[in-house]
Amino acid sequence: MQFDSFQALITMGGHGAYVWFSYATFILVILGLILATAIQRRQVIKHHRRLMRSEAQRHGSGGKTHNASGA
């Protein structure tokens, strides 16, 4: 351990703000990427479900009702 106290770890000899800001941004950017990818996955699955539902509906009613919204 390079730092004698918690205080020294936070201030880092006057450079603490620069170092901690960099590491905080790093974590935020990574979490942002993970969140964006998880949302992407959910939307793809939702899209498929809607597509399959609307197709099932069309087949079920003999192709008369073409419901684009899939509701």
Next chain:
Amino acid sequence: MWQWFHKLGSPKWFFGIAGRLMPWLGWSALIVLTAGVVWGLLFAPADYQQGDSYRIIFIHVPSAYLGQSLYVAMAVAGVVGLVWRMKMADTFIASATAVGAAMTFLALLTGAVWGKPTWGTWWVWDARLTSMLLLLFLYLGVMALRGAMEDPDVRARASAILVIVGVVNIPIIKYSVEWWNTLHQPATIKVTEAPSMPASMWVPLLICLLGFHLLVAWLILWRMRNDILLRERRARWVRDWVLAQ
């Protein structure tokens, strides 16, 4: 070799293998990155000139490295896509762009924050910093171009060409610190030479570099799986997979 290449071009095969690799990559990325960051922040010695501000290196160097190497990988995928019409090449470009842009953004931002206490300025318009900013704009350009195009074939070809043309920027970034006068220091770790820093500093840096690679691989595989699901929406196996979720 060709059989492997052929398999790699099969979305179904790739989807399965990526799904099996992802947990290993994700968890090892978390462990390796935590180890590297804790070592770098708490246990690596302070620099005799820069004090503790140099600890930014443990995220600055890996993100800058990956920002560039991902772009080169995208250019290779662009060539493969144009020459062999491999669909998975475009899936890779679609999935790696956002990750590469994030890495380049991180490199620029941590560089600016490191520059302030070390050089006395956040930013200079020198060759290294300007060419790195251009790399970020190239990534954003690819994203904008893809967003503007509806037809998947046209989109794949257009973005492959843009990525390939932009790759000329990569050697400019790499050699900018040798060709021109700049505030930025030359590379700290080279494959061909002994590192210019003690092992207590470069070992955690290498661990962080490995952790970043694992993290980026995990994220890109995840995004590629999403892209495959969307692209192969007519395929029977995709529908079965969605129903099983």
